[in-house]
Amino acid sequence: MVEYEVVLFDLDGTIIDPKEGITKSVQYALGKMGVAVENCKALESFIGPPLQQSFKEQFGFSDHQANxxxxxxxxxxxxxxxxxNTVYIGMNELLAELKSAGCRLAIATSKPTVFAQNIAEHYDFARYFDVIIGSELDGSRTLKAEVIEETLNQLGNPEISKCVMIGDRKYDIIGAKTNDMESVGVEFGYGSKQELAEANATYIVQTVAQLRDVLMK
Known part of the structure; x- marks a missing residue:
């Protein structure tokens, strides 16, 4: 039996581990901007937040430089x-089980929609999702709260008490809260338990198996 009728998933750090693709691409971009970063691990904080925000906050770039x-x-x-990317072990099975149980599933990500759709198709999990919503390439709709709001709109604005947002960073939890939605913070991504707890996640889980226990009761 499913606990929620509508389940929204973040993408990076929640369905997939995007570390290699994101950090190497940030390293490449910084090199083009004259900033040398030898260790990609130092760039893992770019996973989750909007890119413009990260470039500005972490390297002091102006709006123009960030763009x-x-x-x-x-x-x-x-x-x-x-x-x-790598799909987290057990995630495809969980998505299939939720779908079979009658859940409506959506991806709500700060990544541009076109990239999210391409990834979902490439790794063969697009078939589980009713909608895949992200930011726009022009830099609009990057706040997670806005992405979640648009996702709910695309789903026909279901009853919010029957919806849940799953993500690995505080942005996912805060975005859910802004939309009066419960949330599950996952520790297997890139946010710490402390970060998720301080953002007041409804639940915090360590593994995909524990996530299933929350969603399938």
Missing amino acids: EAISYYRERYKPTGIYE
């Missing part, structure tokens, strides 16, 4: 980085 860096990022990410 320039994003264009360089996409030079590498679009042909190469988009396919440097």
Whole structure:
């Protein structure tokens, strides 16, 4: 039996581990901007938040510089980085089980919609989702709360008490809360338990198996 009728998933750090594709593409972009970063691990904080926000906060870029860096990022990410992901073990099985149980599933990500759709098709999990919603390539709709709102609109604005948002960063939890929705924070992504707890996630789980226990009761 499912606990929720509508389940929204973040993409990066929740369905897939995007570390290689994102960090190498950020490294490439920074190199083009004259900033050398040798260790890609130092760039893992770029996984989750909107890129413009990360470039500005972490490297002091202006709006113009951040937009320039994003264009360089996409030079590498679009042909190469988009396919440097790993689907978390057990995730496909969970998605299939939720779908079979009658859940409506959606992806709500800060990644541009077109990239999210391509990834979902490439890794063969697009078939589980009713809608896949992300940001726009022009930089609009990057806040997770806005993405969630649009996702709910696309789903016909279901009863919010029957919806849940799943994600690995505080942005997912805060976005859900802004939309009066319950949330599940997953520790197997890129946010810490402390980050998820401080954002007041309804539940916090360590594994895909524990996530299933919350969703299938």
